[in-house]
Amino acid sequence: MAEPWPDGVARHVLARTDSTNAEALRMAGALIGPAWIMARAQTAGRGRRGRAWQMPPGNFAATLLMRPPGDPARAALLSFVAALALFDALTLVCGPAARLAIKWPNDVLLNGGKVAGILLESTGSAGGIEALAVGIGVNLAAAPDAALLEPDAVPPVSVLGETGHAVSPDELLDLLAPSFARWQAQLVTWGFAPLRTAWTARAARLGQTITARTGATSQTGRFEGIDEDGALVLTTAAGRQAIPAGDIHFPTGG
Numbered sequence: 602m603a604e605p606w607p608d609g610v611a612r613h614v615l616a617r618t619d620s621t622n623a624e625a626l627r628m629a630g631a632l633i634g635p636a637w638i639m640a641r642a643q644t645a646g647r648g649r650r651g652r653a654w655q656m657p658p659g660n661f662a663a664t665l666l667m668r669p670p671g672d673p674a675r676a677a678l679l680s681f682v683a684a685l686a687l688f689d690a691l692t693l694v695c696g697p698a699a700r701l702a703i704k705w706p707n708d709v710l711l712n713g714g715k716v717a718g719i720l721l722e723s724t725g726s727a728g729g730i731e732a733l734a735v736g737i738g739v740n741l742a743a744a745p746d747a748a749l750l751e752p753d754a755v756p757p758v759s760v761l762g763e764t765g766h767a768v769s770p771d772e773l774l775d776l777l778a779p780s781f782a783r784w785q786a787q788l789v790t791w792g793f794a795p796l797r798t799a800w801t802a803r804a805a806r807l808g809q810t811i812t813a814r815t816g817a818t819s820q821t822g823r824f825e826g827i828d829e830d831g832a833l834v835l836t837t838a839a840g841r842q843a844i845p846a847g848d849i850h851f852p853t854g855g
Contacts, residue, residue, distance in 0.1 A: 604779035659742025702805035714758030
């Protein structure tokens with residue numbers, strides 16, 4: 602059973618938009634408080650580093666528009682709130698047999714394939730954020746065409762394809778919004794430490810050898826977790842390295 606919808610959080614459902622993140626930031630001036638913006642069709646969804654996000658019919662695309670206090674580094678921790686909330690919501694819809702894991706920095710894996718992604722975008726200055734869009738895309742009904750992805754990307758999967766469970770976007774949002782509010786409250790009350798512990802317990806390939814790429818630079822080492830700022834921690838031949846941003850790739854691809 603879903604938890605109650607969080608108090609003070611609006612909900613807007615659109616038939617169609619270009620990008621829920623773009624729509625949320627356009628709506629920011631007219632919104633009084635936090636709001637979820639969900640679209641049943643998305644024509645120009647975006648992933649990290651300008652990549653396109655494909656959305657076959659029946660999949661989930663929604664953005665939480667927020668005005669978080671603090672600096673951009675503090676706001677960036679909300680990506681871990683989103684990942685934990687999404688993990689918990691997908692656990693409920695996928696069932697106990699599904700293998701879910703979080704791939705740093707912003708993906709959720711189901712049975713080893715990519716089922717969801719998270720993208721944070723903001724407006725404001727270097728010293729503060731005026732509006733933050735926490736965008737989430739989930740392959741509920743169908744996985745996008747793998748031929749459209751980068752050659753070494755984790756293969757995409759869908760909830761329906763992996764579990765046989767048909768889940769509507771509305772059903773997922775009813776689970777996701779309360780879960781996000783709960784993890785966000787923990788961040789506000791207790792700081793990042795308990796979220797770091799919870800995230801690490803759900804991390805994909807923890808303790809294994811992975812490669813982190815930032816631009817043209819690659820580092821390979823043992824994945825030790827994340828530090829107190831959310832940076833990826835690797836033990837490499839050169840010692841312990843903290844990597845604040847980048848993409849990680851597994852030996853078998855991704």
